[in-house]
Structures are given as C-alpha cells and as structure tokens.
Amino acid sequence: MRFDEYRAHDATGLALLVASGDVTAAELVEIAITRAREVDPTLNALVQWQDDAARVRAAGALSGPMAGVPFLLKDLFQAQAGIVETSGSRSGVSSRPRVTDTVVQRWLDAGVVVLGRTAVPEFGAKGVTEPQAHGATRNPWDPARTPGGSSGGSAAAVASGIVPVAGASDGGGSIRIPAAYCGLFGLKPGRAVVPAGPRAGEMLFGSAVTGVLTRSVRDSAAFLDIMRGSDDDAPFEFAAPSTSHVEALGRPGPRLRIGVAARSALNNAPHPDVLAALDRARDLLVELGHTVEEVASPFDEEQLARDFLVPWFVHLAAEVSSASAAARPTTTEFELDTLVLAEIGRATRAVDHDAALARWQDHVRAIAAFHRRFDLLMTPTTAGPAPLIGAFDTPFVERVGARLALALRLGPILGRLGAVQDAVMRSLSAVPYTQSANLTGRPAMSVPLSETVDGLPVGVHFLAPPGGETRLLVLAAELESARPWFDRIPADVLSERVG
Template identity: 50%
Template sequence: MFAEYSRYDATELAALIARGEVSAGEVLEAALARAAQVNPALAAICLPMEAIARERARGPLAGPFAGVPFLLKDMGQDFAGVPSPSGSRALRDWMPDRHAYIVQRFLDAGLVVFGKTASPEFALKAETSPRLWPQPTRNPWDLARTPGGSSGGTAAAVAAGIVPAAGASDGGGSIRIPAAYCGLFGLRPSRGRVPCGPADGEHWEGASSQHVISRSVRDSARLLDAIAGPGHGAPFAIAPPAQAYAEAIARPPRRLRIGFSTRSPLGTPVHPGCVAAVQRAAALLAELGHVVEPAEPAVDGRALARSFITMYFGQVAAGMARARALTGAGEDAFELETRVLGLLGRTISAGEYVSRHAQWNDYTLALADFHRQYDLYLTPTTAQPPNRIGEIDTPPGQRALARVVLALGAGRLLLATGMVDELVETSLARVPFTQLSNLTGTPSMSVPLHWAAVEEGGPELPFGVQFVAPFGDEATLLQLAAELELAAPWQARRPPAR
C-alpha cells in the first residue's frame, strides 16, 4: 500500500478518506508500515503512540484532516498522558496531564497522532543527536548527514514518506533549517499566530512559533488555517488574515518587489550551493514577473547574533530549572553542552539580558524600513549543507575544559575571555540567516528549489531558500510558495529508496 500512500499529501489523503475510498485505519496502517521500514535507520520517531492512534482511527473523526496520520514534535507539543522529554534525560519520564493548545487543534482538525519526533535537548541545536536516544536522527537524502534541528525528527519523517506533514516549531530556524536540509517546505508563522499555551503565554520571549513541516504548500496553508488564532490567556491577539490561507493560495501573488542577499550576516563563509540556490530562485522569480534585486536590511548581524545567544543562554538556564523542579533531576541528567550554556545563562546579569532584549526593537525597525521598499527578503536558508553526523561534536579537549569550568562554576571567567563571541560564531556560522525572523517576530519560509552534490561522487542534496515577510503577512509567503511550487515542483523529488 505504501507506494500508493506516498503519492498523496495530507489534503488528498483526507479527501480519499472522506469519499470512503479508503478508511482512516487503512491509511494509518500504511503509515505505520512505512515507519517500521525506515525508522530504524532514521531514528525520526522517538516515542511511538500506535495504540492511541489505532483506537482513535476506529472512532468517528471530524475536521478538515479527518483520518490523516500525523506526528508531533517532542518539544512544546504535549500530548496528555504521553512522555514529553524535550530530548532530555532529565524529563525522560515526565508526562503532561493536558494537551498543548496546538495539539488539541491538530486533534480537532481530525489528525491521527501515532508518535512524537526526535528533537535535540531543549531544541538547542541545528542537529538532532540527543543523548536521550540510542542513535542520532539521520537525513533520508544521505544517512551520514543530519536532517538539521531542532525539528530534525519531523523533517526526516516527512522526507522519508512516513507522513506528508508533521508538527514542528521554530525559535531560531528550527522549522526552516530542517526543511532546507530535507527538501521540504517549512513556514514559520508570525509571533502569536499560533498559540503555545497552556504551559507558556509565549515561548522564548515570543521568538518561537509552532506549525508544521510539509511536502506541499497547500498542506501548510490548510493546517495553518486549522491551528491559527490566539489561545486562552494569550498575551495579545494578532489580527486574523483577510481570508483563509487555503483560499489565498488559489490565486498567484501580486507582482512582488524582492530584495536578496547571499552574504552571511556574520561575515562567515557561505557554501556555493547555498549561493546557487538563491541565484536560481532570483532567476525564477524574475521569469514569473517579480522584481528582484540585491538588497538587505540595515541590521548589525553580529549584534543580532549576540542578542539571540543571550536569550538562548537564559532560556537554557530556565529550562534546566524547570526540569529540575518537575522531576528532581540532578546535573548529570543534562548533556554537558547544555550544562555549560545553563551556567552562562545563570551568570549573565538581568541588566545585560534586558539590554540585549531591548535591541530586538532595533532589528524590528530596520526590517520594517526594508519592507517599505521590498515586499520580501530572500536569502539562503542556511550557509552550509547539512553536516555529517558527529562533524560538529564538541572536541574532547573542549569537553574536558567544560567539565573543569562547571566544577569551578567559572561562568564569569568564560564571559571575560571572549568565549561567548567565539560561541556565537561557531554555533551560528552554519545557520546565520534565520534568527532575524525570530527576533523580529516576522513570518518566514524555506522553499526547496535547488539540489546539488556537495562532494564528488556524493548524492545530490537539497538547498532551501528563505523568504521573510512583514509581520502578519503569511498570506503573501504562501501565495508565492504555491506559485514557485507550480513553476518548479519539488514533491516528486524524493530521497533514495530506503
């Protein structure tokens, strides 16, 4: 059945089920069969929920995606009564007693959840290799490489054909980076478009948004229709779209003015394949009648990275404290790198944290100025192709030094030595383009438009391009994505059979 199942996106699977051509149970079994076939090699699904899914598939289902198999991300997408470890050994056995708002909306849409996908510990890396699970998550395009992070398990599962779409979230690029690495479509909604409660009013100071990674644009549009809108107790209500996103993509966008850049905001190298992806996108956009020219917002990329990393340190410290409060976990329950980041988060003063957060307004104003002249901003999604598993692991010498620093509690020493600036560059050099959208709260997307081999004799790998829109304008992004999908289809491009 899989060969037939894999041809359809979630929208068409729902239509087949609604017409009675196939049952929800049959479609679920096809998804489970595919998972059994490929997940042992990929390690995309970390927490199976087969019994829950089979029971749900037997019952009456309603909603636009009634009966469609689905996976949740193991971070921020809590399912009541199912462990929600967020990639951490400290939360291995912690189970929420209520669904996250987004999970309830997925269920209300009729989706049949049959598992959770792997995420790095607390969603902290652009690689999905948490120590919690016995093996790292692998990229279906090349099993030696990462699918990215933090929604790496989601991207691997969708790219491998286990599901047509799955839950994801993005606090620094965690939807767009895995989508780019795995040849998929990934839209990060505006701040507040999708609720993140009830555990949080906002996550990561409002920098993180939840949605999905998908193979088709229409699935992302229709799923956004299903989950958008403020949750109970939301800190603010974003203006609703003028019309449903599924209706908006039925017509092409207006003639757009698009500024593009391939320069890393950090001044670090950008791989030729990433540059070529933008050049290809720019040429295609021009053919479609859009105005495309070099331009970029007047943002200090290094200052923005420092603002992001300061928030990141603070969030790690807070996340560790929350985990300890929930489970009583000791320090050894957290990964070494997480413990160092948490130490830095506890060391940075509240005054510096607030000052760095205040700078987010500078980036928001600069991007708003840019959008006075350009409808969209185009860049590579990432600066490098997906790294090989283990390639960016902390070297043994640095791990030994980290243990000494932790034993001494020498966070201030690390800050005084300039280690933070080095960490900014080493951690973000591969992915320097995505954080602008997070700190400004704007919607953005990664679109798969280019494939190329990155080494002689190696497989072709996907390269994504990123578009950033003004706050609240997911509709223009989705309209353009649908136009690009029609002009340069990517759904038929699948990873090598596994």
C-alpha cells in the same frame, strides 16, 4: 493502498480520499506504522510510538478537514495530557504534562491521527538533532548527515514518507533549517499567529512559534488555517483573518519587489551550491514577473547574533532549573553543552539580559525600514547543505575544560572563554539567516527549490512583514507550480542502523 500510492498524496489529498471512502483512516495508519518500522532503525526519527492509540482513534468516527491523516508531534512544546514529553532530555523521561497544548488540540479536532513523537535536541537548543537521550537522528537524503534541528525528527519522518506532515516549532530556524536540509517546505508563522497556551503566553520571549513541516504548500496553508488565532490564555489577541490561506492560494498574487542578500556577516563564504541555488531562484522570480534587486543585509548581523544568544542562554538556564526541580536529576542527566550554556545564562547580569531584549526592537526597526522599500527579503536558508553527523560535537579537550569550569562554578569565566564563543559562532555560521525572523516576530519560509551537485536539498529563504503569511504562501505556490518539488524524494532508506 500501497506505500507508493500513499506517498504520492499530500495530507490534503489523503484527507479527501478518506472523506470519499476510497480509503479508510485505519488503512492509512497501518501504512504509516509499517513505513515507520521499516525506516526508523536507520533514521531514529521517533522517540515515542503510539501505535495502539493510533489504531483505536483511526477505527473511530473522525471529523475535520484532515480526518484520518497520520501525524506526528514534535517532542517539545506539543504536549498531550498524560503523555511523556522529554524535550530531548534524559531529565524529562518521566515528565507527563497535565494539559494538552491548544495547538495540539486544534490538530486533533481537525481529525489527524497521532502516531507518536519525534526527536529533538535537548530543550531544542541546537540546529542539529543529536541528543544523548535518544541518539542522533539522520537525514533520509544521506543518513551520514543531520536533518537539522530542532525539528529534525519531524523533518526526517516527512521526508522519508512516514507521514505527509508533522508538528514542528521554530525559535531560531527550527522549522526552516530542517526544511532546507530535507527538501521540505517550511513556514514559520509570525509572532502570536499560533497560540502557545495554555502552558505559556508566548514561547522564548515571543520569538518561538509552532508550525508544521510539509511536502506541499497547500498542506502548510491548510494547517495554518487550523492552527491560527489566539486562545484564551494569549497575552494579546490575534484575530484570524476571515479568508483562509487555502482559499488565497487559488488567486494570483501581486508582482513583488524582492531584495536578495546572499552573504552574511556571520558567514561571508556560503557553499557555492547554495549561492547557485539562490541565483536560480532569482532568475525564476524574474521570469515570473517579480522585481529582484541585490541588497545588503538590513540587519547588524553580529549584534543580532549576540542579542539572540544572550536570552537563549538565560532561557536554557531556566529550563535546566525547572527540569531539575521537577525531576530531581543529577547534573549528569543533562548534556555537557547544555550545562555549559545554562551556566553562562545563569551568570548573565540582569542588565545585560534586559539590554539584549531591548535591542530586539532595533532589529525590528531595521527590517521595518527595509519592508518600506521591498515586499520580501530573500536569502539562502542555510549556508550549506546538511552537515555530517557529529560536525558540531565539542572537542575532547574543550569538554574537559568545561567540566572543570562547571565543577568550580566559573560561569562568568565560561562566558568569556574563546572556545565556547568559537563553538557557538561556528554553529551559527552554518545557519546565519534564520534568527532574524524570530527576533523580529516576522513570518518566514524555506522553499525547496534546488539541490547541490551531489543531490542534497538546498532551501531558499523569504522573510515578510507582519501579517505576510498569505503573501509568502501565495508566492510559494507560484514557485511550486513553476518548479515542482513534491515528487523529488530521497532514494529509499535501508532499514539497518548506520554507525
């Protein structure tokens, strides 16, 4: 099999070829490794290579619905026992989890062949993947731009054709943002649909979930079938439906009532090409018989942003503390931005943290009221196309001030500094649409329906009520059939470093 033939199939198609004997798992692994070695010097998508282990596994007996399919794990929340998991931090270079995460084991039981691990920002805390531990990961559509974060390495690997599907996770948009920037399909499952055990009951107070990035809707449906359902360590039970999501794709879905909100209080001027993409998606939905109405956002978006950030800062403080205790690193082994946000989290009063978490239910009530009138909420996925590498770097003067404040342990003052708040809100203004699904535990997806006039991918975002994964996937399959995107791939990436 040639690479162009390999890339012409999604994971489901490759698995069928292996099952029929038309190709072997070993052949697929060699194609994937060769492709990775060719493009990774440019993209910097992989932070760990497992070539030898992949070859051994591919040569053995494999079973399951994805037997023989090359696969990559995200270097965060996707542990393999005994394999280093850095979480994008220099403090994690010697971290070797003692257990394999449940969802990773389910992927392995389905027959995938893991080739390595993909790049993430430090502790997954940014919407771009530019960790100091590994360097910036680049977008196959334009290597001067980011693939997004925190699943940026996985998105770059799938978009460039290394693998047809890769592990991802989403605590504030980390599946859907890279999907939009890289022309992929990205589904964030709802809260508790995919297990977080055995190392956690839930991730990030229940707002973060595991998923995958794919090029086809049927691959995302198949992998959700593989992942879904509680494990023994879950804090409460989610019983997987008796009907598979793949089977649901074969049946026509109902005509939906969809509310569309183009702008956000965090960014009232999205890129014109993003608005044009939303208009084209609305027209397509109407052509397909759906009802689409313009609505105001159901959320108090500025309050939601604050309620998203406060627990994130506290969580990051806990991550830094835990990593420090495990590895005994010096503070220089953490990035300055991480230390600043962690210090703000450390200085956050318990009552303020509790109040932010309590207000998550206010946002749940707001979207529940919306869904009593509409089946789905549609927005852009991001406010613009993929930003340039370094667009969100902290300016030098602010870095000097932050280092001084850290040295003097001025956490409460850091939290009130306009520079810090401006930087955080500037980052959120680029991706103002995705956090609501995390806080409310709703399933959501980014669909690669369009591109800018310069040919960069643009995603359209849909948010569903609890249990709406099937509704989203069926609609996505309908859109995929009406406006196919699988063969829309970036020009080949040169195997030379950018910078």
